[in-house]
Amino acid sequence: MNSFTSRLNSLFAFTLSVMAALTFGCFLSTVLNDHLRPVQLSVGKVSVKNVPDYSADRERSDLGFITFDLFTDLSPLYNWNVKMLFLYLTAEYKTKDHELNQVVLWDKIVKRGENTILDFRKTNTKYYFWDYGNGLKGNENVTLTLRWNVIPNAGTLPNVRGVGSEVIRFPDQYTAGRF
Amino acid sequence: PKLHKVHLQQWDQHNLTGIIMDYILPYVPESIKSIPTHMDFDGQKRAERYFQIIILAFAVAGFGCGYVTQFFSHTLYILFAGVIISSLLTLFPWSTYRKMPLAWQPARSSDNKSSALASSSGNQTQSKGKKKKLKD
Numbered sequence: 001m002n003s004f005t006s007r008l009n010s011l012f013a014f015t016l017s018v019m020a021a022l023t024f025g026c027f028l029s030t031v032l033n034d035h036l037r038p039v040q041l042s043v044g045k046v047s048v049k050n051v052p053d054y055s056a057d058r059e060r061s062d063l064g065f066i067t068f069d070l071f072t073d074l075s076p077l078y079n080w081n082v083k084m085l086f087l088y089l090t091a092e093y094k095t096k097d098h099e100l101n102q103v104v105l106w107d108k109i110v111k112r113g114e115n116t117i118l119d120f121r122k123t124n125t126k127y128y129f130w131d132y133g134n135g136l137k138g139n140e141n142v143t144l145t146l147r148w149n150v151i152p153n154a155g156t157l158p159n160v161r162g163v164g165s166e167v168i169r170f171p172d173q174y175t176a177g178r179f
Numbered sequence: 180p181k182l183h184k185v186h187l188q189q190w191d192q193h194n195l196t197g198i199i200m201d202y203i204l205p206y207v208p209e210s211i212k213s214i215p216t217h218m219d220f221d222g223q224k225r226a227e228r229y230f231q232i233i234i235l236a237f238a239v240a241g242f243g244c245g246y247v248t249q250f251f252s253h254t255l256y257i258l259f260a261g262v263i264i265s266s267l268l269t270l271f272p273w274s275t276y277r278k279m280p281l282a283w284q285p286a287r288s289s290d291n292k293s294s295a296l297a298s299s300s301g302n303q304t305q306s307k308g309k310k311k312k313l314k315d
Binding site: 002003004007008010011014015018019021022023025026029079080081153 | 216217218223226227230231234235238241242245246248249250251254255258262265266269270271272
């Protein structure tokens with residue numbers, strides 16, 4: 001502490017330690033949140049085709065097509081420790097080849113400050129609903145759920161499933177032609 | 180000759196600041212050169228205590244305000260305001276930090292220089308190791 005620069009150095013180092021403590025305090029203030037919200041999901045058109053997947057091994061695989069409705073209000077999830085939410089719509093189902101299949105059909109990033117009320121009607125999926133094999137035809141129990149990944153300012157990044165889901169029943173026949 | 184020797188040393192040590200000061204210092208007016216740049220030891224202790232307290236106070240206030248408004252950026256802005264205020268108050272050698280100077284012994288003639296060093300009082304925490312041994 002003998003010169004301007006040494007005092008500046010100790011003040012700066014002290015400030016950094018204080019900022020680290022404040023950030024930890026911000027994390028502690030939100031560590032007990034459960035991040036749950038109700039979600040309303042429904043599907044419209046449901047069909048399945050059996051086409052070769054040219055990006056995989058050229059065998060014929062099941063390709064599902066759905067349109068969905070989504071309504072939810074995510075504003076209570078946002079606090080001073082949330083930078084953004086990464087939302088993803090997942091279809092989960094069981095086939096005779098694989099016990100658990102999960103396919104992400106649609107995703108969205110909602111940053112803090114953006115519109116948090118989601119109201120999608122008759123929306124097409126963003127990504128193809130490919131199955132590994134032929135497990136979608138006649139599948140009675142394909143569960144559609146909306147999940148989100150909470151991206152904080154400080155702390156852990158939990159994956160949370162929204163409360164509410166929709167069951168899709170795929171038809172027994174493949175659909176021929178275009179959609 | 181002394182100036183030349185110092186000049187050579189600074190070139191050897193790549194001391195750019197020293198070289199610049201050699202060329203600028205003769206032109207700086209005396210009123211500026213006589214501005215004190217040191218603090219007493221007691222002043223240094225008080226300055227460090229003051230900036231720690233000010234920054235902590237602004238940090239706590241900022242945390243409260245940030246929690247109420249739910250914006251962590253508000254917490255950091257308030258903290259930075261506290262850092263600027265405490266920097267202005269404690270980094271510069273204001274005269275309040277020079278109010279307890281060391282009580283040096285009066286200067287003696289050069290024959291008794293070593294005994295004068297041994298008997299000087301005050302907190303000898305500076306770099307002169309030889310002085311420490313003599314004092315104890």
